[in-house]
Structures are given as C-alpha cells and as structure tokens.
Amino acid sequence: MQSRPEVQRDIAAPNPGLKMIDVMKKFTWAIGPAMLLLLACSKKADVGDDLPPYQPPVQQVKTYSFDAAPAWSDEFNTDGAPDANKWTYDVGGTGWGNHELEYYTNTTNNANISGGILTITARKESMGGMNYTSSRLVSKTPADLLYGRIEIRAKLPAGRGTWPAIWMLPNDYAYGNWPNSGEIDIMEHVGFDPANVHFSIHDQVNFAGNSKTSTLKIPTYQTDFHTYRADWTPDSIKGYYDDQLVFTYNNPNTGWQMWPFDKSFHILLNLAIGGDWGGSQGVDDTIFPCAMQVDYVRYYKMVTTVK
Numbered sequence: 001m002q003s004r005p006e007v008q009r010d011i012a013a014p015n016p017g018l019k020m021i022d023v024m025k026k027f028t029w030a031i032g033p034a035m036l037l038l039l040a041c042s043k044k045a046d047v048g049d050d051l052p053p054y055q056p057p058v059q060q061v062k063t064y065s066f067d068a069a070p071a072w073s074d075e076f077n078t079d080g081a082p083d084a085n086k087w088t089y090d091v092g093g094t095g096w097g098n099h100e101l102e103y104y105t106n107t108t109n110n111a112n113i114s115g116g117i118l119t120i121t122a123r124k125e126s127m128g129g130m131n132y133t134s135s136r137l138v139s140k141t142p143a144d145l146l147y148g149r150i151e152i153r154a155k156l157p158a159g160r161g162t163w164p165a166i167w168m169l170p171n172d173y174a175y176g177n178w179p180n181s182g183e184i185d186i187m188e189h190v191g192f193d194p195a196n197v198h199f200s201i202h203d204q205v206n207f208a209g210n211s212k213t214s215t216l217k218i219p220t221y222q223t224d225f226h227t228y229r230a231d232w233t234p235d236s237i238k239g240y241y242d243d244q245l246v247f248t249y250n251n252p253n254t255g256w257q258m259w260p261f262d263k264s265f266h267i268l269l270n271l272a273i274g275g276d277w278g279g280s281q282g283v284d285d286t287i288f289p290c291a292m293q294v295d296y297v298r299y300y301k302m303v304t305t306v307k
Helices: 003-012 016-050
Strands: 062-066 072-074 087-089 102-105 111-114 117-122 132-139 148-155 162-170 183-188 196-202 212-217 226-232 236-241 244-250 265-273 290-300 302-306
Touching: 102 265, 117 265, 148 162, 148 183, 148 265, 183 226, 183 236, 196 226, 196 236, 196 244, 212 244, 265 290
Parallel strands: 102 132
Antiparallel strands: 062 302, 072 290, 087 132, 111 117, 117 132, 117 290, 132 265, 148 226, 148 290, 162 183, 162 265, 183 196, 196 212, 226 236, 236 244
C-alpha cells in the first residue's frame, strides 16, 4: 500500500522536457503562417531577381526585290521558229472563251523570229472553219515561277479588230477554272481604242466587267517598242509601262477568292482577232497582215529580305 503514493507523485510531478515541447508547439502555431508567408515572398523575390527584363516580341518585316540577272529569258536571237525548249503553242479555232475569230497555228507562217525579233502575224486566211490565222505562244518557264519580275519589250499592231495580249495564267488551276485561279494581264490593247494600253488582274471576285484595270495612253504603241512589266510579290502585283507605275493591286489577305496569286503561273503571247472585247466594233479586213513584235521576254526571281 505504500508504493501507490509514489506512483501518484511521479505522474503529477512537472516534466521539464514536456513543458518545453508544449511551449514550442504554441510558438510554432503563433508564428507559422507569418513565417510561411515570409518564406514564400522571399522565394518569389529570388526567382524574379533571376529573370531578364520583359522584352516584347520582335515583329519581322519582309521586303522584296528582284535578281539583277534573269532566271529565264528569250532574246529571240536565233532566226526561224521559236525555241521549242522555251515555247509551246495553243492550237485551234475554238473561240477560246471569247468568241475570237482566228485559228491559232504552230507554224512560222504566224510566229517567226528574224533579226532578233519575234513576230506574231495575224493573216486573213481560212483555216479550221475560221477566217483568220494567228499564233498563241505559251512559255516553258520554270515550273516554280511564283512571284518575280516579268518584263517584255514589244511593239503592238494597229487596226480595228486586233486584240494583242501579253499575259499570265496558272499552271495547275488549284482554285478551279477561270477566273477562280487567277489571270494577270501585263498588256492588252484593242484596235478600236488605239493607244490605250491596259494592265488587269482577274480572280473570283474581280473578273469580266468588274476586273481590276488601269490604262495608260501610249501614242507610239505601234511605231516604237515599249517595255511592259509586272512586279509580283506576296504583297502585291504592280504594273509598269516604260518603268512608269500604272497599276497596283494589293493582297487583301482575305483568302484565295481575291488572291489566287500564290501559285505558279506561265506567260502567254498572242494576237487575237475579234472576240467579245477586241471585235466589239467589228474587224477591218484591210489591215491584214498585221503583227505584234517582241524584242525579248525576261523573268527575274524575287528576293526576300527579313529584318
């Protein structure tokens, strides 16, 4: 019976170690949230000190120019038929979608080179059910002729019913049949409206009577050679006659319907007779033979500079 009070005394006696633990717990509960906040703020400050100052993203600016030397050209320095490595022909008398009146041939009777000049001649003669013959040359330019400078030096025919053209069509019609896949008319002239030379583009929205067109009066169109040029980039198509800017069409960035000009194109040279536009005031049969003459055709590749 004497041992029990001793046990009671042991239990009731204060324990210095337990008291210290209790004090530390209370202290931790008191300062814990503040300490955690202090540590978090200190960590944030450390991370922020290591980051470089904010720099806004750099906007790249692209500018376009053209090579000094042509990537493809024909100077027409070899007499006879056009170079078969550089040109082929559209042949036939189907009206070509414009109710034209000529039959296009692939002979030197209608396309011939002499003295450094290509001459495309329209004649009053019957062939394939048509009353006139002429020629329509199609370039074998590089398949990647996408953007660039296209320059042609030419002398145009005179006379009511003539419709010479220097123009471009797509290789693959990726957006569908004309006009969806685009057309670039570097030069068009109709004989009933002498001296007014036209630069135009066509697409799904801009075609026929709604096409984008500019006109420049060139009084010596039939007596002198003049330079007809297109500068074609992802941003715009610009037309120059004798280095004078006459036409600008900017990419509206609204889709292919108004900018199908992001595919490869080729060059055409032809002299049509009659047609919906060229023949709208008839044909003067006293003008034949008549001809469009071409001194050269040159294609310069586009160069992109990023700043």
